Amino acid sequence: MNVRSYKVHSFARLWLVPFNTIFNDMPKNYTFEIRETFGKKYLKVFLKDGIDPENIANHLQQLASVHKSNVTKQKSGNIDLTIYPSKLYEIEETQDEVALTLENYFNGSPVDPQFVDQTVTGVSEKAFYQVIDYMNILGKNLEGFKSLNVRFDEERYRDYFIPFLNSISKNHSAKGEVFNRNGKTDILMFDNNGNNLFIAECKLWKGEKYLIDGLNQLLSNYVNWRDEKVALVIFNRDTKNFTDVIEKSRNAILAHELCEGLVNQRAQTNFTFSFKNPDDPNKKILVELVLFNFA
Numbered sequence: 200m201n202v203r204s205y206k207v208h209s210f211a212r213l214w215l216v217p218f219n220t221i222f223n224d225m226p227k228n229y230t231f232e233i234r235e236t237f238g239k240k241y242l243k244v245f246l247k248d249g250i251d252p253e254n255i256a257n258h259l260q261q262l263a264s265v266h267k268s269n270v271t272k273q274k275s276g277n278i279d280l281t282i283y284p285s286k287l288y289e290i291e292e293t294q295d296e297v298a299l300t301l302e303n304y305f306n307g308s309p310v311d312p313q314f315v316d317q318t319v320t321g322v323s324e325k326a327f328y329q330v331i332d333y334m335n336i337l338g339k340n341l342e343g344f345k346s347l348n349v350r351f352d353e354e355r356y357r358d359y360f361i362p363f364l365n366s367i368s369k370n371h372s373a374k375g376e377v378f379n380r381n382g383k384t385d386i387l388m389f390d391n392n393g394n395n396l397f398i399a400e401c402k403l404w405k406g407e408k409y410l411i412d413g414l415n416q417l418l419s420n421y422v423n424w425r426d427e428k429v430a431l432v433i434f435n436r437d438t439k440n441f442t443d444v445i446e447k448s449r450n451a452i453l454a455h456e457l458c459e460g461l462v463n464q465r466a467q468t469n470f471t472f473s474f475k476n477p478d479d480p481n482k483k484i485l486v487e488l489v490l491f492n493f494a
Contacts, residue, residue: 228305231298233290240290242282242297252278259300261362263355264293292347299344303337303363324485327428328465330364330388330397331487334432335466337363338491348436348493356434357385357401364388364397371396384421385432398422399430404437404444404490407451414452414486418477422484430487441492452488459483468492 228250232243244259246252252270259268259282267283284293337360341347351359357375364373364386373388388397400417402410414431422429431452435444449470452458463471468490476482 229301231294233294241284242290242294244280244282244297244301245277246279252280255301255304256280258304258362258366259297262293262296262300263350263358264288264296292350295344295347299340299347300362303340324428326396327485327487330367331430331465331469331489333363333367334360334430334489335469338432338489342491342493345493351434351436351493353385353401353403353434356403356432361386373397384417395423395426397428397430398426399432401432401434404433404435404448407447410448410451411455414455418457418474418484418486422476424476424479424482427483428485428487430489433488433490435490435492435494437494439494441490441494444492445490448488448490452486458486 228247230245232245234241234243244255246255256268256270259265259280264285265282266285267281269281269283270278271281272278282293282297284290341359354375361373361375367373371388371390373386375384375386384398385401386397386399387395389395398417398421400413400421402413404410410431410433417429417431433444433448435441438444445468449461452470452472453461455474457475457477459473459475461470462473462485465471470488472486472488474484474486476484
């Protein structure tokens with residue numbers, strides 16, 4: 200990244216970051232500046248008029264690379280955000296994660312184009328696929344930031360999705376590491392009445408056996424009799440032949456003893472399977488396989 204430095208005063212420096220180095224198609228909802236005071240760098244985010252800074256600041260505060268996200272009112276009356284990086288993170292890493300988060304936030308989703316409160320349609324296939332489609336958008340955006348993935352493990356991938364899923368509707372909540380039946384689910388999304396909308400297990404690609412172990416963990420430990428829709432989300436970081444990963448994952452699930460077959464392939468890396476509930480063969484479960492590539 201080409202960065203130009205300008206003297207601001209005796210103890211601060213300001214870096215102006217060209218937008219086309221972050222996104223070629225950047226929406227004009229915000230701009231960045233990297234500044235430095237007393238040898239410590241921080242990020243300024245200037246928002247377009249009409250955007251709620253408190254809402255954005257709270258959203259960014261959930262990022263692992265962000266230590267503090269403050270709303271700052273200038274003497275001019277303008278309001279901006281001051282972002283301080285977490286320990287062990289370079290300011291450029293924080294900037295990348297903030298940029299990715301704002302890109303997701305302003306680009307929106309099939310569920311809610313700009314995170315304006317809307318009710319997800321309920322515990323239905325339509326709602327289930329709405330969440331899956333939204334996760335696809337988030338995951339594809341993350342694929343474009345390969346530099347961030349050096350720090351990502353299964354838990355960090357899980358934590359990336361939760362703030363956005365939790366912003367879809369005030370009538371639904373998304374949490375990670377939540378007890379459901381006999382264990383802690385990676386992602387659990389539920390409505391205000393306690394009905395589970397979505398259960399997901401997140402796994403790195405480490406071969407078919409590891410994938411099936413994750414699937415069995417999901418079905419046996421986390422799924423109650425009333426749970427009918429789950430997802431297995433796979434992140435490939437190490438295998439260059441992603442087509443091979445897709446085929447092996449798909450075939451491994453089809454060979455599972457509880458799998459009744461492929462119901463649908465709604466996208467290139469999404470597959471919907473019908474499964475028998477392990478405790479009740481007359482009860483069916485939809486299992487969505489979702490794959491992302493970071494290799």
